[in-house]
Amino acid sequence: MSGRIVVVGGGVAGLATAFRLVSSKDLDVTVLEAGPEPGGKVSSVDVGDLLLDGGPDSLIARKPWAVRLARELDLGRELVAPATGVTFVWTDDGLRRFPSGPFGIPTDLRELWGWDGMSRRGRIDALRDLVRKPRKEEGDESLGALLRRRIGDEATDSLVAPLLGGLFAGDVDRLSALATFPELAEWERRQGSLIRGARAAARTAADAVAPPMFLRPRGGMRRLTDALAAALGDRVRCDARVVSVDREGRGYVVRAGESEFSADAVVLATPALASADLLDHLAPEVAAALRGIPHVSTGVLLFVYPEGTGTRLPDSSGFVVPKGKLAMSACTLVSRKWPDPVFGDRAVVRCFVGGSGAEDLLDQPDDAIADGVARQLAAILPLPPEPKAWRLVRWPRSMPQYEVGHLDRVAAIERALPPGTFLVGPAYRGPGIADCVRGANEVADAVRSHLAGRLQPIEGEHVR
Ligand SMILES: Cc1cc2nc3c(=O)[nH]c(=O)nc-3n(C[C@H](O)[C@H](O)[C@H](O)COP(=O)(O)OP(=O)(O)OC[C@H]3O[C@@H](n4cnc5c(N)ncnc54)[C@H](O)[C@@H]3O)c2cc1C
Structure with missing residues (x-):
């Protein structure tokens, strides 16, 4: 079996799909990523002198696919579990252990x-x-x-x-x-x-001798996507925003800037709303159904406090907040959950803002949001009202909402996708990295089946 496959989107879903496909030596795989570097939401950002996760910060271990992938990439020994499993919930009377x-x-x-x-x-x-x-x-x-x-x-x-x-x-x-x-x-x-x-x-x-709930490569989630990108080498092309996917004979032509790529199969590993734009001409009904999946905006606020604050934090991974009670919906005590010698005795904290019913907050400027959340934190935790360094990472329309009937919507998308096109990502059958990796494994198999001409696309086969 041979064939040319274009994977659009170089986040973890696209990279993992390509990684699975290149295990077949005769497949010619190209990943086209719009941004200057691969990884997508798996990203790290500078906050003061620290490099911190700006998007996801861990893998759910009970869903084994991402952990298995990390092991294949020689990151197995680098996976660490949280240093504490204690989680709190915010109440009117203070934090309470879950x-x-x-x-x-x-x-x-x-x-x-x-x-x-x-x-x-x-x-x-x-x-x-x-x-x-x-x-x-x-x-x-x-x-x-x-x-x-x-x-x-x-x-x-x-x-x-x-x-x-x-x-x-x-x-x-x-x-x-x-x-x-x-x-x-x-x-x-x-x-x-x-x-x-x-x-x-x-x-x-x-x-069953349960594994820890979460795992993470030492040093940050970026190590997973960096390892995938390194394994794929020059098959990953950055600064290559795909603007169209059109039919060409029995296959497709994918256009990114001045470049054109002929493909026997196209995997759209772009966020669902970006995939909708790319499918507008090819499959308008699929594009409309993808746009029907609501997405909400969120933000991750990263705070680094002065020396001497780290040991003051409770021995807990963090807390969640009932809807509407605070500006943040959850808080991770990073320096407790994922301790790192580079933190010294500094408290490092990450808070989630936005989300369903709370997106208005994101209309405010960064410093107003950071200031409000930092003050609330200081009222809950033994922290000063002003951190030493902070950063807000905004994630517009980033979180797909699986509303009632979502599975039927996905099934309809599956039925209507043109043969030889495939979707993978968090908007379909699970929102996390582990789900994306499982989807990548399944889409890679489906692409091979398509190329081999062994199977016509069947319901449920090509959306993961
Ligand atoms: C704040 C936040 C925290 C999260 N925390 C966790 C967590 O702790 N654990 C967990 O398991 N999951 C978490 N998730 C979910 C996780 O981030 C996603 O499941 C995963 O990163 C999705 O990967 P992806 O490759 O499908 O999409 P993305 O990472 O969005 O990648 C899509 C890529 O497509 C590119 N692209 C878009 N349009 C085009 C185009 N036209 N041409 C070419 N490229 C294009 C983008 O630049 C991007 O790189 C979190 C998500 C958010 C937003």
């Missing part, structure tokens, strides 16, 4: 009953999950509807939504239960209760 349990669903009834981050009424409501009848209807519903029905409004809003909604920068009352955390619906169906389901899942994880 009750133990997967996906924020408490498993220890005594701990839940004694948890003072919620009213007595809220705790009783949450415990009713054990006796409430399961939903009879099949099919999708919002994550919020599922949570509220099982554990009540207070536990949903003050405990679980900040964690699960936060991973999507989303609103649990709009996010699809089946597309985001299908485990929860499964727990209700099988165990009749989220608490019982969480307890069973926690027992299984304990029996």
Whole structure:
């Protein structure tokens, strides 16, 4: 089998797809990246004298694909786990330790009953999950509807939504239960209760010598995309913004600036909204469906505090914030979670701003946002109101929202994609790096099948 493949977009999804494809020696693979360097959202930024993650800061280890890729790239020994697993949730009375349990669903009834981050009424409501009848209807519903029905409004809003909604920068009352955390619906169906389901899942994880929840290459996430780019060498072309993809015979012609690339297959590893622009002529109905996936804007605020502040921080990886309570939705205590000798005794903190329902904040100038968040931090943590250095990394329309019906939308996109074109990225079947790498593996297989002419594109085959 031979063929020319153009991968558009040199973020982790595009690089991982190309990396998988070049294992077939007779495939001619080119990655076209609009920016001056590969990596996409996996990026590092200078904050004072430190180089910090400006986008993702870790891999979810329970989804094994990215960790396996890191090992293939000889980064296995470089993967480190967080130095602390303690997470807090913000309450009106200060930070409270998260009750133990997967996906924020408490498993220890005594701990839940004694948890003072919620009213007595809220705790009783949450415990009713054990006796409430399961939903009879099949099919999708919002994550919020599922949570509220099982554990009540207070536990949903003050405990679980900040964690699960936060991973999507989303609103649990709009996010699809089946597309985001299908485990929860499964727990209700099988165990009749989220608490019982969480307890069973926690027992299984304990029996299986569970790996840490998160992993990260020492020194930052950039090492993963740098290693991919190094393995691909001059197949990756930067400053090559693709402006069109058109049919040419049985294949395609991809245009980037003055250059044209003929391709037997094209993988669009661009953000879904950029992919929509590239598919406007070729497949207008796919372009419209891609534009129908809502995206919200977020920002990452990085703060570096003076010497002597590091040891003052609590021994915790950070905290999440219930919707609308603070300017930030979550805070990572970087110097506690991922300690590094270069920090010295400086507190290094990263806060998330924006997201569903909070995008207005991003209309403000950088310094106003940083100032407001730093003051709030100083009221919560033993930190001075002014950091020594800070930086706001803005991520406009960066987080795809898997709203109710998302899986049907993706299936419709799959059906309508022209043969020989493929989509990969966080807007489809999982928002994180691990999901993107799994998608890359699957798209690479689908490209090979297409080239071999063994399979016509079939439903569910070419969007990951
Ligand atoms: C603030 C933030 C924090 C996150 N934290 C985590 C985390 O801790 N862990 C985790 O697993 N995930 C996290 N994610 C999600 C993770 O970043 C994404 O899943 C992943 O980076 C997506 O990779 P990608 O290659 O699909 O897209 P991108 O990284 O967006 O790459 C797409 C590339 O396409 C290029 N491009 C766009 N248009 C064109 C064009 N016309 N021609 C050529 N190139 C083009 C862009 O320049 C870009 O480099 C986070 C996301 C954000 C925004």
